[in-house]
Amino acid sequence: MGPMKATCSNDFPHFWYIIGQDVSDFCLSIMNEGMSLESCNATNIVFIPKIAQPMNLSNFKPISLCSVLYKIISKTVANHFKKVLDCCIDEAQSAFVLDQLITDNVLLAYEVLQTFKQKRVRRGLLALKLDMSKSYDNVEWSFLH
Numbered sequence: 329m330g331p332m333k334a335t336c337s338n339d340f341p342h343f344w345y346i347i348g349q350d351v352s353d354f355c356l357s358i359m360n361e362g363m364s365l366e367s368c369n370a371t372n373i374v375f376i377p378k379i380a381q382p383m384n385l386s387n388f389k390p391i392s393l394c395s396v397l398y399k400i401i402s403k404t405v406a407n408h409f410k411k412v413l414d415c416c417i418d419e420a421q422s423a424f425v426l427d428q429l430i431t432d433n434v435l436l437a438y439e440v441l442q443t444f445k446q447k448r449v450r451r452g453l454l455a456l457k458l459d460m461s462k463s464y465d466n467v468e469w470s471f472l473h
Contacts, residue, residue: 368397371392
C-alpha cells in the first residue's frame, strides 16, 4: 500500500512493525500452500454520486471496498501473471494490453471492411457489428452473492 493511500481505521503502513510478519505469513500461505481466501474475500459495495443531486441509480457509480489483504494478494497474483501473459495474448489483441491502444482496433476494422468491399474476395466472408457498449453493466446477482 502506498503511504498516501487510505486503508481504514487500523492504518496498515503505520503499524507495519507490529502486523507485518503476520500479513506476510498469511499472504505466503495463500500463495505457496493454497490456503483459502474466504477469510479476506468480503467486499463492501458503496455507491458514489456522479452528480451533485442524484435522483436515480444511474446517477451513482458503484465502487468496491476490498480488504488490504485482498489487495495485496490480488496485486501479487497479477504480478505473477504478467510474466506469462505475453505468451497467452494474441498479437492482434490491442485493448487492455500495455503499450497498445484500443483505437488500433478502429484501423483494423477499417482495413477488414475495405477488404470485404473488394469484389474478388467478397465470397465466403462475413462481418458482424456488435454493440458492446455497457455490456459490463449487466451483472449476475448470483455471482455477487
